[in-house]
Amino acid sequence: MNKSKKIIIALIAVLTAVALFLLGVMSLFIVGGDKLEDMLDKREDDLKTVVFQKEYSINDFQNMKIDCGCADVTFKPSQNGNVAVTVFGANDNKFSGEIKDKTLELNEIYGKATFRWARAIKFKGLHIVIKIPQGFDFPVDINVNYGDIDFETEYNSLLNVQISTGDFEAISLGGKFDISTNTGDISIKNAKPYENSSLKTDTGDIEVDNVLNTRIISEADTGDEDVNGSDDSSGVTLTVTTDTGDIEVNDN
Known part of the structure; x- marks a missing residue:
C-alpha cells in the first residue's frame, strides 16, 4: 500500500470517528434531553452556593x-465603607482572600470549570462579587482566564485587567x-x-462613550x-x- 492510500485511509478513519461522536451527542439530546437539562440545571443551582464570604476594612490594605x-467578577457599591467579598460556586470550589504585604489577594484555590451545552456553550466557574465603597482608590489588578469582568460602580484609580476569554464592562472608569482580552468585547459607558x-x-x-479632553x-x-471627539x-x-472587530468611541 503506497503512502497516499495510507493517508486517505487515516483521514477517513478520523472523519468517521468525528461523525460518530457528533451522532452520539445528538442522540443524547434527542433521547435524554430532559435528563440532560435536569443535570445542567442542578449544576446551575450548585453554582449558587456561597463558598467564601468575608469583609475587610479599607485601612488594612492598599492594593x-x-x-x-x-x-466572573462583579464590582458593586458598598453601603458601609468596607470591602465585602462574596464568592458563589459549586461545593468543590475553594477560594482564599488574604492580606499580604498590604495587598488583598483574592485567589481561586481549586475551581472545576463546567462545560455547558444547554442554552449556550460556555465555561461556568466562580462568581466573585466585590462591594467597594464610594471613593475607593486602591490599585486593582485582575487576571482571569475565562470569565467576564463587570464594574457596576464607579472606579477611578489604577486598573489593570488581563482576560483570555471574556468580556469587560464598566459604567464609569x-x-x-x-484592559486587555484575547477574545471578548469591551464596553465602558463613561471613560x-x-x-x-x-x-x-x-x-x-x-x-x-463620554470620553472628554482625551x-x-x-x-x-x-x-x-467610528471615533468622535478626540482632543x-x-x-x-x-x-x-482590535484585530478583528469594530470600534465605537463617543457614538451617542
Whole structure:
C-alpha cells in the first residue's frame, strides 16, 4: 500500500470517528434531553452556593489583586465603607482572600470549570462579587482566564485587567486603566482617563462613550471605526485597538 492510500485511509478513519461522536451527542439530546437539562440545571443551582464570604476594612490594605482560572467578577457599591467579598460556586470550589504585604489577594484555590451545552456553550466557574465603597482608590489588578469582568460602580484609580476569554464592562472608569482580552468585547459607558490608558482585544468589539479632553488613537485591523471627539491637544491619550472587530468611541 503506497503512502497516499495510507493517508486517505487515516483521514477517513478520523472523519468517521468525528461523525460518530457528533451522532452520539445528538442522540443524547434527542433521547435524554430532559435528563440532560435536569443535570445542567442542578449544576446551575450548585453554582449558587456561597463558598467564601468575608469583609475587610479599607485601612488594612492598599492594593487588590485577583487571580482566577474560571470566574466572573462583579464590582458593586458598598453601603458601609468596607470591602465585602462574596464568592458563589459549586461545593468543590475553594477560594482564599488574604492580606499580604498590604495587598488583598483574592485567589481561586481549586475551581472545576463546567462545560455547558444547554442554552449556550460556555465555561461556568466562580462568581466573585466585590462591594467597594464610594471613593475607593486602591490599585486593582485582575487576571482571569475565562470569565467576564463587570464594574457596576464607579472606579477611578489604577486598573489593570488581563482576560483570555471574556468580556469587560464598566459604567464609569477613570484614573489609569489598561484592559486587555484575547477574545471578548469591551464596553465602558463613561471613560475619564487621567493618565494614558489602553483598551485592547484580539477578537471583539470595543465601545466607549463620554470620553472628554482625551486624545484618542484607534486601530481596527478587520472592522469598522467610528471615533468622535478626540482632543489632539490633550496630554492624556486613550489607545483603542482590535484585530478583528469594530470600534465605537463617543457614538451617542
